[in-house]
Amino acid sequence: MTRPVHSTSPLLTVRAALILGLSLITGAAAGVLTYWVTGSVAGSILGAGAATAGAIGLLNQIISNTTNDNGD
Template identity: 55%
Template sequence: MLTLRAALVLLLAVLTGAVAGTLTYFARRSIPEALLAGGAATGGAIGLFNRLIA
């Protein structure tokens, strides 16, 4: 089980990654680039939201 804080951080990070991946796909029409951009955004957002939601 996750704590509420951990679930919120992960949810916001995944949403951020999905938006970044979608926008990258629309801009470049490349699925691999969209996946890489979404993954990188998710990783960065985890650290950001972990610090913001303390």
């Protein structure tokens, strides 16, 4: 029986993992703060989702995927 070939490429790039991790932390903080103020679970879930989505978009623009090797 032959062994399956394992890929050496990572599942997520470091950039993608950083953006996802930071946006999840942002969303969790927004959800906790929203629940703390309103006491509504549904509102805190909506707030956390909105903050996560916004953070993903913002961090995707801030953390650039391109490099400038010519010193400009």
